[in-house]
Amino acid sequence: DAGVTQSPTHLIKTRGQQVTLRCSPKSGHDTVSWYQQALGQGPQFIFQYYEEEERQRGNFPDRFSGHQFPNYSSELNVNALLLGDSALYLCASSVRVVRETQYFGPGTRLLVL
């Protein structure tokens, strides 16, 4: 049973570019959440997708957008990259019931130069 997978593992971009990160949830999970973890900080919630719709959003600008596909996989897109977007981007999957546990993927380390 595969856990949460993310691609790519590492990425280097320059300011102003756009990036797409991908996530496949754990088998049987239907909800995907994205988090940004800056160095030395706790993960910060970006948004959550369920039934191919954004259900909740954290305090992130519109440059951050996402998508969920019918197979529950998800993408995170970031436009007009800033140096401050350098971080570990984590995808977490869960089953959409109250008090569910979230399982994190290994993350994508993004460096913006």
Added chain:
Amino acid sequence: GQQVMQIPQYQHVQEGEDFTTYCNSSTTLSNIQWYKQRPGGHPVFLIQLVKSGEVKKQKRLTFQFGEAKKNSSLHITATQTTDVGTYFCAGTMDTGRRALTFGSGTRLQVQP
């Protein structure tokens, strides 16, 4: 917005000593979860607490959820070098919102 604070930020202990990290929320939580993140790794789920005053144990780890459901603690008895990492608490608000709000974490270093 909801804030979750965690103390201490860092603790260095000798192997065999005990360790405790504390988590406090500005709002009542529906539940609280604890995660461990090894250096260079990703958060790994440890446990979830749901009930007011709940106490759960996992071998040398003891987790508590406060009576008011606004604070929590993780206590490790007789630390081992394998306990090294950053411990995060993460809560969901008592309004059905499912997004996790993470604390800033406590980094534990264990000296052999």
